[in-house]
Amino acid sequence: MGKEKIKINDEFYDIMPPEYQELVEEATYGKESRGWKDVGEAKELIEEHSLCAGCPESIAFRYVLACLPKPEDTVMVGSTGCTSLVFPHVAVHNIHSLFGNQNAIASGLKRTLALRFPEKVKDVVVLAGDGATVDIGLDMTLQSWFRQEKFTTICFDNELYANTGGQESGLMQKGFVGKMAPAGKKFDKVPLPEIARNSGCHYVAVMTVSKPNRVEKAIRNAILVAREIGPTYIQLYTPCILEIGKQMMEGLQEMRDSEGPGKRFEFKEYVSDEAKVFLDEMDAERKRKKKALRAARAK
Amino acid sequence: MYAVAEVVDESCVAHKGCRLCIMYCPEADTIRFDKEKKVAFVVEQRCKGCELCVVVCNAAKHNAIELVHR
Ligand SMILES: Cc1ncc(C[n+]2csc(CCOP(=O)(O)OP(=O)(O)O)c2C)c(N)n1
Ligand code: SF4
Ligand code: SF4
Numbered sequence: 491m492g493k494e495k496i497k498i499n500d501e502f503y504d505i506m507p508p509e510y511q512e513l514v515e516e517a518t519y520g521k522e523s524r525g526w527k528d529v530g531e532a533k534e535l536i537e538e539h540s541l542c543a544g545c546p547e548s549i550a551f552r553y554v555l556a557c558l559p560k561p562e563d564t565v566m567v568g569s570t571g572c573t574s575l576v577f578p579h580v581a582v583h584n585i586h587s588l589f590g591n592q593n594a595i596a597s598g599l600k601r602t603l604a605l606r607f608p609e610k611v612k613d614v615v616v617l618a619g620d621g622a623t624v625d626i627g628l629d630m631t632l633q634s635w636f637r638q639e640k641f642t643t644i645c646f647d648n649e650l651y652a653n654t655g656g657q658e659s660g661l662m663q664k665g666f667v668g669k670m671a672p673a674g675k676k677f678d679k680v681p682l683p684e685i686a687r688n689s690g691c692h693y694v695a696v697m698t699v700s701k702p703n704r705v706e707k708a709i710r711n712a713i714l715v716a717r718e719i720g721p722t723y724i725q726l727y728t729p730c731i732l733e734i735g736k737q738m739m740e741g742l743q744e745m746r747d748s749e750g751p752g753k754r755f756e757f758k759e760y761v762s763d764e765a766k767v768f769l770d771e772m773d774a775e776r777k778r779k780k781k782a783l784r785a786a787r788a789k
Numbered sequence: 790m791y792a793v794a795e796v797v798d799e800s801c802v803a804h805k806g807c808r809l810c811i812m813y814c815p816e817a818d819t820i821r822f823d824k825e826k827k828v829a830f831v832v833e834q835r836c837k838g839c840e841l842c843v844v845v846c847n848a849a850k851h852n853a854i855e856l857v858h859r
């Protein structure tokens with residue numbers, strides 16, 4: 491598909507908002523090799539939004555949107571929290587679900603899209619905070635994995651309820667004292683990646699968003715595996731600088747400090763046997779294509 | 790008064806492939822690459838003045854971004 495759907499009628503072109511014109515002219519819908527390297531040169535699929543200055547959730551959002559393999563055929567499902575301040579400014583179809591219901595909505599949506607468009611690939615991607623994924627929505631999160639629903643769940647883990655002022659979340663680290671959790675967390679951070687693996691996810695990855703290359707690879711793997719095989723899960727550390735007492739420009743350093751060996755967000759990846767065969771085949775195919783292209787150019 | 794970022798063209802090494810500020814700015818379409826001048830530039834109306842671009846540019850010893858007041 492590509493840009494066909496958003497093209498502007500010539501008669502109306504000049505009265506459309508400049509941001510929309512830019513989307514039509516320069517956004518990367520329909521580009522097979524799209525990725526984070528397009529940022530700075532192509533129009534991004536995200537406009538201005540009201541996240542705090544310097545918020546790493548915002549950096550993560552940019553990478554995720556730049557890396558979706560097929561944004562024109564993707565529907566994202568969001569939930570309440572800071573991430574929901576961004577969705578109204580995103581140029582990808584999206585649904586706002588009631589807090590915690592995101593994986594239930596996504597299950598129904600994915601099945602309906604498969605019935606409605608049997609000849610097309612339609613990706614469904616959930617993107618929600620840790621409170622939505624692990625506390626209030628845990629039932630829906632887990633049930634969708636048990637049922638092998640074919641969509642990707644991305645959790646923006648800032649280890650607390652940021653949007654409501656810093657209450658405790660299941661993903662908060664033990665001992666942490668939040669602005670609205672003065673007694674300190676009494677139990678360990680919920681090991682959701684391990685739970686995901688044991689609950690049927692075929693691709694699981696945990697990381698910070700300090701390395702866009704790595705985020706890109708994980709997002710693509712997760713979405714393609716979900717398309718072909720079954721549920722996938724990505725947990726990204728997107729520290730809430732406001733609630734952990736960091737300055738606006740300190741988010742990147744906070745992520746780098748949290749991803750070293752043995753740290754909470756050391757890069758981890760789990761791939762099921764089935765997904766591994768699929769990803770290896772895809773890799774080989776890509777290499778074959780590249781080689782053929784090089785050979786054709788050399789002629 | 791607002792603080793916004795500004796790139797000093799003479800110091801920017803985007804022509805050698807540097808994209809650090811473009812990569813790490815939290816805001817979309819805010820630091821862009823000028824294909825003709827081969828430098829990064831800031832779209833001022835979008836900048837929230839967080840200074841992250843200054844930090845990453847300075848850490849790489851390019852010192853090509855300043856915060857200016859408007
Ligand atoms: C059903 C329901 N319960 C509670 C709330 C209040 N509420 C709004 S945002 C939020 C916390 C969100 O935390 P998280 O999912 O971690 O996202 P973050 O803001 O940290 O990105 C809560 C409890 C709500 N909006 N709806
Ligand atoms: S409250 Fe925290 S997570 Fe929410 S926008 Fe601000 S810095 Fe980001
Ligand atoms: S980080 Fe500095 S040197 Fe690199 S592109 Fe940005 S302004 Fe130029």
Ligand code: SF4
Pocket residue numbers: 544793794813814815816819820831835836837838839840841842843
């Ligand atoms: S100050 Fe912050 S928002 Fe402004 S250009 Fe730099 S990184 Fe982007």
Ligand SMILES: [Mg+2]
Pocket residue numbers: 571619620621646647648649650651652659
């Ligand atoms: Mg949170």
